[in-house]
Amino acid sequence: MKKALSVAALMVALTGSALAADLPSYKAPPPPPLPPPPLWSGFYVGLNAGGTWGGSNNIWTSSAPISSIPGSAAALRYARFSALGASGVSQGNTSGFIGGGQIGYNWQFWGGRLVAGVEADIQGVASGNSNKTSVTAAGAFPFFGASEVLTTAITTSKRLDYVGTVRGRLGWLFTPTLLVYGTGGLAYGGVSVSTGITQFNNDCAQFPGNCISGAAFSSGAFSDTRVGWTAGGGLEWMFMPNWSAKVEYLYYDLGNVSYSAGLLATVGATFLPNTLVSGVVSQSQTRFNGNIVRAGVNYHFNWGAAPIVAKY
Template sequence: MKRIFSVAALLAIFAGSAFAADLPSYKAPPPPPLPPPPLWTGFYIGLNAGGTWASNSSTQIATVPVLPVPAAALLAGLASGSMSGGNSSGFIGGGQIGYNWQFFNGAALAGVEADIQGIAQSNNNSNFATGGIIGVTPVLTNFSLTRRLDYIGTVRGRVGWLFTPTLLLYGTGGLAYGGVTSSTSIFQAGITNGFLGLGSSSFSDTRVGWTAGGGLEWMFMPHWSAKVEYLYYDLGNVYNTGVLTSNAVPSLYAAFQQNTRFNGNIVRAGVNYHFNWGAAPVVAKY
């Protein structure tokens, strides 16, 4: 009997081992994939180049007689006109710096950017003549005008959507500033009475306005992106006044005013290097 029980126990052990070998082995499931890193969050710096052209290229100017004595009414000049100087186009180049922040599970982006560009263009000069009346005497007036945008910069917010982790479409808008120059020279001559008048004035300063536009930016390799962008800017109107003195009567003079608006368009391409200093580390949870 002891032998029978021993043989039965051995058979049971071998049968259990064989059954366990036939059972499928259990393996732990693979860990979930890591979320994509925040490629855009953080500081960046870059360079840009492109072109600009003015939306408004006209200048209005007028002279108005100032009459200290009634007899001067026969000599004071009155003239007005408008000059168009073309598109005032030029090449621009400069740099930008900014910060991006990704949100909405990395699909949206908000940020701020500041930039400044120099403008390579010739002076926008123009001359035109107009007829006028000095009392009952005809007068000819010649205007020489200059308007120029020397540099332009912006400080803007950006809001965009990432169609893919590396492709961003964005809108942008904010403050614009630029160095503007505007000058006027006037010569008036009476046809029959020998009247002559001369005057000049100039304005050069930094103007502040607004800008808005949009663009497309592509992260073509880690830390590097390229963009194309359009901006419209408006720096407002510049008024330049002066005095035109006369050789006929020493106390006789005319006041004149030049009015021109500095607004236009910018199309540029750029490249940025992203430091990702502000990006939070990716922590995997299992």
């Protein structure tokens, strides 16, 4: 009897275990995975290289007569032709290879699709010799019985020594690692420009014993740091954790520059020795603006990235 009861109890126990195995499980599901970290948020530093070319290479020089022998129509005519020859448009060059570095901070927001930030950079400009010379001739015109010809050479130089920007950036992530952005803000640069005027006449060749000086010279220059604005856009690709590469275009404008090109004074030689026959004052003007195309690489520290908090 006892043996029969033991066998029955064992069968009931085995049957209950089998039924329990078929029942559905009521364990809680596993938590969702953590969202990906904000790849773009935080500080970064990098290097860049590329090229720049000027938007306005012209240097305008204008001249006006300010003095001549009082009451002398011939001297006044000479001064007017001298001013005409000392006026014109010449060329300068602000193009060249650029290279430098940048530092910035990004903030990734709006579900991780937008990236805003600020960036500062500075680049040196390596350019060739920018001296340009233009030669003009005025005349022949009557001057105290002579048939006068004036030949003028205007030599100009224009350079951009360095350029930098401080800009805001706003971009859209087409993929988690590809950023398309626009940018704009302040631009600054070290500029230099100069003008030299040399003028020759044939007076002594015609009247060697009674002539004015055969040459006159004047010059002027400007060199300073200019501040203006810049705008552009680019693409940036996060190709490795903490590393990105970018290509970028910027337009910059540092404004107009005006400076004196000096006094072009023609004095008497054997004719009225040391007397001012013709005085011409000259002024030059140019604009510093241009284009930048460059590529760069950045290292992202993610120091300023906001912590991720998972919600369930």
